[in-house]
Amino acid sequence: MRKVEDIFIEMIKIDSESGSEKRFVNYLKDEFGKLGLECIKDIASIEKTGSDAPNLIVKLKGQKTDKTCIGFSAHVDTVVPGKDIKPILDGDVIKSSGNTILGSDDKSGIAAILHAAMRIKEENIPSRDAMFIFTTSEEVGLLGAKHLDTSLIEGLENMIVLDSGGPFGEIITSAPSQNSIKMKVKGKAAHAGLEPEKGLNAIFAVSKGIANTKIGRIDDETTSNIGTIRGGKATNIVPDLVEFEGEVRSRDDNKLKKVTEEMISSIQKEVKECGCEFEYEVIPEYKAYNIPNDHELVKEIINVGKKMGVDIKTGSTGGGSDTNIHCENGINAVNMSTGMMNVHTTSEHIHIEDLKKTSEFIFNILTN
Numbered sequence: 001m002r003k004v005e006d007i008f009i010e011m012i013k014i015d016s017e018s019g020s021e022k023r024f025v026n027y028l029k030d031e032f033g034k035l036g037l038e039c040i041k042d043i044a045s046i047e048k049t050g051s052d053a054p055n056l057i058v059k060l061k062g063q064k065t066d067k068t069c070i071g072f073s074a075h076v077d078t079v080v081p082g083k084d085i086k087p088i089l090d091g092d093v094i095k096s097s098g099n100t101i102l103g104s105d106d107k108s109g110i111a112a113i114l115h116a117a118m119r120i121k122e123e124n125i126p127s128r129d130a131m132f133i134f135t136t137s138e139e140v141g142l143l144g145a146k147h148l149d150t151s152l153i154e155g156l157e158n159m160i161v162l163d164s165g166g167p168f169g170e171i172i173t174s175a176p177s178q179n180s181i182k183m184k185v186k187g188k189a190a191h192a193g194l195e196p197e198k199g200l201n202a203i204f205a206v207s208k209g210i211a212n213t214k215i216g217r218i219d220d221e222t223t224s225n226i227g228t229i230r231g232g233k234a235t236n237i238v239p240d241l242v243e244f245e246g247e248v249r250s251r252d253d254n255k256l257k258k259v260t261e262e263m264i265s266s267i268q269k270e271v272k273e274c275g276c277e278f279e280y281e282v283i284p285e286y287k288a289y290n291i292p293n294d295h296e297l298v299k300e301i302i303n304v305g306k307k308m309g310v311d312i313k314t315g316s317t318g319g320g321s322d323t324n325i326h327c328e329n330g331i332n333a334v335n336m337s338t339g340m341m342n343v344h345t346t347s348e349h350i351h352i353e354d355l356k357k358t359s360e361f362i363f364n365i366l367t368n
């Protein structure tokens, strides 16, 4: 029986930055295929995500009929710099060599799933039915999950997403909705030295608009941000165009709507007073979810944790994940921590102990 940490190290050595995930998805299809599990490529997703690989759905047919089918989900892509990862073993900790991320986000979850499935197959242990959903391009807008052909996972009611950081033993049962807001301010160009009075300065108008807006933490479940801004060509030209983007997140959809509208109207007001034109577009990215603590899925996770001697805690987050999309698709999903630390940085690392616990947990959910 292979060790989960060896499987993990093998996985992170296969590059899979968002969009270039083909080799890794093929590897997974081979590995699960070798165990005799049914592997289905969600070919239709490729065109919509722009990735070179499809989502992969793996089905475990179990013998136990007293439990419903359970889903586990993890994403196959990594952020940059994620090429040529050289893992370093430091005691119980696996880290990168410092030039790249490690890829425990999200291969810690994937390695644990594969390891648990291997154990079930190799030791011939009866399990319940399960589906493993491996999504592409999560890091660039949850694209694989958004474009997943849900007919391939029909009948699935409960799912555990393995894509949360921090020590093993926390499940995120509540996460916000997010609106992205694309904004454009049009002024009028003029020579800044010869006849500035003929111009309308779009940068000045946007600055006044943003200064008039509340950003950052709005309350305990609501945040807003202006994240990008582009405009202007040269110091001797009155700038006629600024494009900028912001976002609002809230676990309360009424607040999401209110804060989004406030951001737009407060910027619009100042921009108009400067005589410039204002255009905007609100793009709903994903919806909030909230799985109550007395839900059967949460109770089962806590019980399995107890048997392992782990005190599972529920919590909320300000971030979005595939979990939001799965919930939008009518599945009860929570996001579980695998022990990955400092993700999206070159100091990303994970304890082998947490990889083992994650695999043990999956095994227990599947076979208990």
Ligand SMILES: [Zn+2]
Residues within 6 Å of the ligand: 075, 105, 106, 138, 163
């Ligand atoms: Zn992730």
